Amino acid sequence: MDESELPRVLQQLWGVEGRNRPGPKPAFHISDIARAAIKLADAGGLGAVSMSKVAAELGFTTMSLYRYVDAKDDLYVVMLEHAFGAPPVLAPELDWRGRITVWAEAFRDGLRRHPWILQIPVQEPPLSPNQLAWMESGLDAFDGTPLTPQDRLSAMLLVNIYVRGTAQLTANMLTEPDAAQEVDRLYTERLTMLATPDRFPAIAATLEQPPDEGYAGDFDAGEFAFGLDTVLDGIQSRIDRLDG
Structure with a gap:
């Protein structure tokens, strides 16, 4: 495939566009x-982003921006590439589970820093440098396992989907620690009042357990870890079957 067949935004991100491009030096x-x-x-939020507003932020006209990106979808590609940056370094002494956990937590942290990422529609697989580096890193996490290349891709996507799902669920919650703790406290109190044992026995049973065994009021931390462990338990079961 010739480099010129890549969309112009990808040519720029990969550094293959404009090598011999005529005209004035880019501004x-x-x-x-x-x-x-x-x-x-x-x-x-994502709604605050437009070609005209980005151009104004740079101090240029909107038309000048079209020398670099053809449409807003291209702008999203550029934003994702730089918002996430490079993937985390996975320590070689960790086992596959430790490596993919580091990867998942870094992915979650990126979504926390920029929650608007979740509003960008996923229309095609990633092709930009950092996005492919994240994919490669996620696949490398399964080195040393009997998973096939396709199994590794499916396992990485499963973890990706889990992280995005939990991030989406908590995206609109307050992120300041004190404020989030207050929200958790109020929710627990109100849930205890409303979820009576006669009407919602399963919920009530959860609330009646000691804090270290039941609902601890910290979904973002406790539930993320529980869910990720459960996902990884499933992947481990597949590995065990292949080993057997």
């Missing part, structure tokens, strides 16, 4: 566009 770099768009999204 800014594709990374400048990314930083401006991310700044707008972090402040006002």
